[in-house]
Amino acid sequence: MTSVFAVVKRLLASNRLSFIITALVVLCATSSGDTVLSNGNYTWLLAVLSPFFIVFYDFPKLMRLGASKRDYFLGCLISYGFLAFCISLVNSLVHLAVDPAYPAQTVINMMDVCGWTENGIAIAGIQQMCFLLLVMVFLHVLLSMQAHWYGWLTDAALAAIICVFTPVAPLRSVLSGFFRVIMLNGSALPHIGVCLLLSAALALAGLAVLKRKTL
Amino acid sequence: MIELNEVTKRYGHSTVLKNITLSIGEPGIYCLLGRNGAGKTTLLKSIAGYQNITSGTIRVCGRKITTSTLDTGVSYIENFARHFNLPVRKLLRIASEVSPDYDCGFAGEMMDRFELEGKKKFSQLSLGMKTMVSTIICLASGRDVILLDEPVLGFDAIMRVEFYDMLAESFQKHPRIIIVSTHIIEEIAKTIQKLIIIDRGSIRFSGTLKSLETKAFCVSGLQGDVEAATRGLNVLGRDTAGGLMTSYIFDRPPEPAGSLEVRPMSLQDFFIQMVGHRGGALR
Numbered sequence: 001m002t003s004v005f006a007v008v009k010r011l012l013a014s015n016r017l018s019f020i021i022t023a024l025v026v027l028c029a030t031s032s033g034d035t036v037l038s039n040g041n042y043t044w045l046l047a048v049l050s051p052f053f054i055v056f057y058d059f060p061k062l063m064r065l066g067a068s069k070r071d072y073f074l075g076c077l078i079s080y081g082f083l084a085f086c087i088s089l090v091n092s093l094v095h096l097a098v099d100p101a102y103p104a105q106t107v108i109n110m111m112d113v114c115g116w117t118e119n120g121i122a123i124a125g126i127q128q129m130c131f132l133l134l135v136m137v138f139l140h141v142l143l144s145m146q147a148h149w150y151g152w153l154t155d156a157a158l159a160a161i162i163c164v165f166t167p168v169a170p171l172r173s174v175l176s177g178f179f180r181v182i183m184l185n186g187s188a189l190p191h192i193g194v195c196l197l198l199s200a201a202l203a204l205a206g207l208a209v210l211k212r213k214t215l
Numbered sequence: 216m217i218e219l220n221e222v223t224k225r226y227g228h229s230t231v232l233k234n235i236t237l238s239i240g241e242p243g244i245y246c247l248l249g250r251n252g253a254g255k256t257t258l259l260k261s262i263a264g265y266q267n268i269t270s271g272t273i274r275v276c277g278r279k280i281t282t283s284t285l286d287t288g289v290s291y292i293e294n295f296a297r298h299f300n301l302p303v304r305k306l307l308r309i310a311s312e313v314s315p316d317y318d319c320g321f322a323g324e325m326m327d328r329f330e331l332e333g334k335k336k337f338s339q340l341s342l343g344m345k346t347m348v349s350t351i352i353c354l355a356s357g358r359d360v361i362l363l364d365e366p367v368l369g370f371d372a373i374m375r376v377e378f379y380d381m382l383a384e385s386f387q388k389h390p391r392i393i394i395v396s397t398h399i400i401e402e403i404a405k406t407i408q409k410l411i412i413i414d415r416g417s418i419r420f421s422g423t424l425k426s427l428e429t430k431a432f433c434v435s436g437l438q439g440d441v442e443a444a445t446r447g448l449n450v451l452g453r454d455t456a457g458g459l460m461t462s463y464i465f466d467r468p469p470e471p472a473g474s475l476e477v478r479p480m481s482l483q484d485f486f487i488q489m490v491g492h493r494g495g496a497l498r
Contacts, residue, residue, distance in 0.1 A: 006312030070285035
């Protein structure tokens with residue numbers, strides 16, 4: 001396991017740029033009016049940026065340093081889990097400590113929008129963490145596939161689903177139903193279960209992609 | 216330990232490796248020789264599991280090697296490999312952390328010998344130094360199979376000598392299969408024990424340097440005498456100039472006769488003859 005943790009350490013360390021960008025956005029973002037966006041929402045940016053660095057920058061370099069694909073795969077999962085935990089923790093703290101500092105305004109935090117805070121802040125934090133894990137694993141798999149024809153096919157399929165499902169009412173309800181299950185879901189246990197199951201399924205798909213990855 | 220069975224690799228319509236069957240069982244320093252585009256890098260990358268072959272099988276220590284192999288047990292380094300832009304010492308430390316059997320002592324010793332500045336970032340190193348860092352990482356990895364693809368590219372003469380010493384020391388410390396591909400043939404001859412020659416995707420020769428010493432000869436003299444002396448022998452090639460001839464043979468040495476001069480063939484000449492040099496008046 002030492003080598004896996006060495007990979008985790010390197011993945012997190014070389015993700016410095018994502019941390020800086022996210023921190024700048026979180027600290028500098030401002031909004032005006034009666035309804036404002038919580039700055040904690042911007043911590044989600046880290047979940048979007050990290051897979052880019054991990055897939056495109058870290059993979060070839062770690063391989064050249066002698067890491068195995070197995071260690072890289074496990075390292076990625078642990079890193080995403082850790083990042084999801086940290087993002088969730090920071091956003092929860094912002095929601096608890098910073099958001100109430102705007103008494104005259106309505107502060108929108110995604111944890112409220114998704115209905116997670118109905119279950120208390122601790123459970124909401126766990127729900128958020130599972131959702132962010134799903135987002136990062138999904139992005140990781142999608143980005144890993146970009147070097148192959150099936151990556152482009154998946155991009156096209158996703159674009160087609162959004163383009164076709166959005167304007168057609170019955171299909172739109174399917175799409176919104178899907179997002180209600182994975183994101184806008186106030187029922188903690190089903191939400192956590194679905195996110196973890198989908199993350200596991202995507203991780204397996206990611207393993208299959210990794211096994212085909214060349215250098 | 217390395218078994219290649221009918222290995223073929225195609226890129227579109229071009230066949231880079233043609234039905235290669237090769238077995239490398241004993242630990243040793245092997246030199247992989249081949250012209251540009253002969254298939255050396257493709258062969259090494261395939262053994263390392265960096266890319267898939269079109270057909271056939273590759274096994275390393277009994278383990279089938281494809282890109283699906285999550286831990287190949289092979290350490291491969293290509294020339295101009297790019298690493299994290301970190302100080303050299305940190306880079307070597309990370310390498311030691313991700314490779315369970317990494318030889319920190321060897322890596323540190325080599326760092327001192329090559330006067331690598333531990334605080335200098337990888338991007339600030341010269342081309343030769345970058346290659347040296349990659350080579351140290353590869354040799355210190357503690358893996359059973361080490362593949363070095365053109366490691367001396369960018370080295371000056373002194374660094375090359377130091378590199379060959381390092382290779383020999385590393386092997387002495389940890390005997391295993393080390394395959395080095397290079398174009399600088401004569402220099403590496405003192406370090407290697409075995410030779411593999413690849414040409415146009417096929418293995419042309421695989422054997423020990425000792426077999427070359429006992430079987431590879433240049434026979435020079437008058438054309439008629441040389442032809443008579445080498446009749447029935449395995450002649451690899453011939454050069455003729457003004458009634459004189461040099462025959463390159465891989466066989467028992469011919470019987471001495473009047474105008475004949477028989478001398479051992481250099482590794483470079485052997486390679487040139489094996490990969491199909493046609494000969495000519497200027498040589």
